[in-house]
Amino acid sequence: MIDRNFYLENLTAFDELIGSDRTTAEKVIYKVYCILQRDKIWLYNVAAPEELTDEDEDLLIDVENELALLDETYNFRFQEFHELVMENMANEQDSWTLDEDDEFGYDEWDLEDLDDEDDDEDDSEQKHFI
Known part of the structure; x- marks a missing residue:
């Protein structure tokens, strides 16, 4: 308006x-x-x-x-x-300057590292609750 x-x-x-x-x-x-x-x-x-x-x-x-x-x-x-x-x-x-493949500026190596970190967190959470 x-x-x-x-x-x-x-x-x-x-x-x-x-x-x-x-x-x-x-x-x-x-x-x-x-x-x-x-x-x-x-x-x-x-x-x-x-x-x-x-x-x-x-x-x-x-x-x-x-x-x-x-x-x-x-x-x-x-x-x-x-x-x-x-x-x-x-x-x-x-x-x-963003990476052409990713709108957030992460390259494939960064994304793999993030995936690995997520996997590690998931494993530790599961061990804690077992």
Whole structure:
């Protein structure tokens, strides 16, 4: 669900802060930008058809247009921020080198060792209870 109040409250806070405290205003507007990206993914890729409303879609379009205008006015460079986030996510994903055969990163030797350990535990438990 999209929280209309979140956008209204934070855009209002931004308007009040931009003249007196640009650093805090930037934090607020980047938070709005990030939540907007999350909500767009939810709306277009995750939400079930019965969860979709025209009001939600209209709200996200309005917020996106408002952010584009603010970006032009204050040079927040949202596109550069988005590209940097995507690049960092790709780098992190590349660093997760998993073995092709096993999604958890264990190779066949590790799995054999784990099986042996399980067998040893099973044997000791059986001896204890006999």
